[in-house]
Amino acid sequence: MNLKELAGILGLSQTTVSRALNGYPEVREATRKRVMEAANIHNYKPDMRAKGLATGRSMAIGHVVPLSTQHEMVNPVFADFIAGAGEIYSDNGYDILLSVVADVDEENAYRKFRSGRSVDGVIIHGPHAEDPRIALLTELNIPFVVHGRAGDNEDRYNWVDVNNRHSFLRATEFLLDLGHKRIGLLNGLESMDFARRRREGYAAALLARDIPIDPDLMAAGEMTEELGFRNAKRMLAESAPPTAFLVSSMSMAIGARRAISDAGKTLGRDVSVVIHDDDLSYLKNGSNIPIFTAARSPVRQAGRLCAEMLLEIIANPDTEYRNVLLESELMVGMSTGPAPKQD
Numbered sequence: 001m002n003l004k005e006l007a008g009i010l011g012l013s014q015t016t017v018s019r020a021l022n023g024y025p026e027v028r029e030a031t032r033k034r035v036m037e038a039a040n041i042h043n044y045k046p047d048m049r050a051k052g053l054a055t056g057r058s059m060a061i062g063h064v065v066p067l068s069t070q071h072e073m074v075n076p077v078f079a080d081f082i083a084g085a086g087e088i089y090s091d092n093g094y095d096i097l098l099s100v101v102a103d104v105d106e107e108n109a110y111r112k113f114r115s116g117r118s119v120d121g122v123i124i125h126g127p128h129a130e131d132p133r134i135a136l137l138t139e140l141n142i143p144f145v146v147h148g149r150a151g152d153n154e155d156r157y158n159w160v161d162v163n164n165r166h167s168f169l170r171a172t173e174f175l176l177d178l179g180h181k182r183i184g185l186l187n188g189l190e191s192m193d194f195a196r197r198r199r200e201g202y203a204a205a206l207l208a209r210d211i212p213i214d215p216d217l218m219a220a221g222e223m224t225e226e227l228g229f230r231n232a233k234r235m236l237a238e239s240a241p242p243t244a245f246l247v248s249s250m251s252m253a254i255g256a257r258r259a260i261s262d263a264g265k266t267l268g269r270d271v272s273v274v275i276h277d278d279d280l281s282y283l284k285n286g287s288n289i290p291i292f293t294a295a296r297s298p299v300r301q302a303g304r305l306c307a308e309m310l311l312e313i314i315a316n317p318d319t320e321y322r323n324v325l326l327e328s329e330l331m332v333g334m335s336t337g338p339a340p341k342q343d
Contacts, residue, residue, distance in 0.1 A: 062119035084303025114140040160324040167295040167328040168201035179339035184242035187220040228255025244272040272336040290333030297328040
């Protein structure tokens with residue numbers, strides 16, 4: 001059914017029906033209610049492209065995906081985030097516009113969004129400290145939300161983030177309470193804001209217990225299974241190996257578990273592991289009982305929250321900056337236990 005047919009059933013003009021459906025204040029409440037009821041009964045769905053033409057909007061949200069030699073953006077976390085955001089876009093008649101570009105072309109991608117008016121807003125992924133994209137999008141006057149944070153001045157833009165510092169501080173304290181003093185850190189790229197905050201939390205927990213920071217027990221890089229394996233293997237081969245690891249992703253933790261097994265040790269008895277778990281749809285941390293003790297954060301929900309925030313900003317451009325800081329949930333699994341007694 002189209003707008004003309006619905007208007008004919010109601011005996012109203014197409015203009016009146018359109019204004020009632022779009023919430024114009026000059027339409028009487030009784031008329032609005034009648035129109036909404038008829039639209040529901042006859043399963044009328046508005047033409048979102050026509051609505052876009054009427055409002056001057058593109059009805060699309062942009063996501064720029066850089067092909068990087070430093071950090072691979074297209075990963076299970078990105079997929080789950082997009083799935084969550086996509087639910088909100090779909091419910092509100094919006095499409096997703098993905099722009100896949102080389103690192104050096106990322107700025108041009110945002111400028112093309114602006115010059116072509118192809119999107120109504122943008123979500124920034126994987127922010128670095130003092131990320132230049134924030135200043136660029138502010139200059140271009142494109143509404144945006146950051147998934148994460150970008151160093152200082154975080155009250156001058158919109159973002160949704162996990163409290164990574166507190167998450168890793170609490171996880172380190174959990175291991176310290178179990179008697180572990182040699183705790184290895186397998187972290188993400190520390191040029192990225194989330195990884196820097198996680199290292200800060202780890203270090204703060206150790207220093208609060210008067211345990212010195214050992215650079216040999218810290219490693220950072222792309223969060224892959226292979227990197228987790230290689231760094232855990234190196235640390236376990238030291239004369240004073242760690243009795244526990246704090247790991248920034250499920251993929252790295254799988255590598256660390258392989259290194260622990262290769263060293264002839266048992267996960268949870270000889271070596272404990274706590275991970276950051278993004279609670280991914282296709283990479284679950286066990287079913288009833290978690291395999292790994294984990295600081296759990298639902299990334300799909302973060303996608304929904306970012307999308308909801310961005311659509312609100314598009315609808316109300318004068319809205320004050322909004323910041324949402326989520327807390328992870330520490331879930332005790334089978335990968336942790338008391339520190340083994342030293343001979």
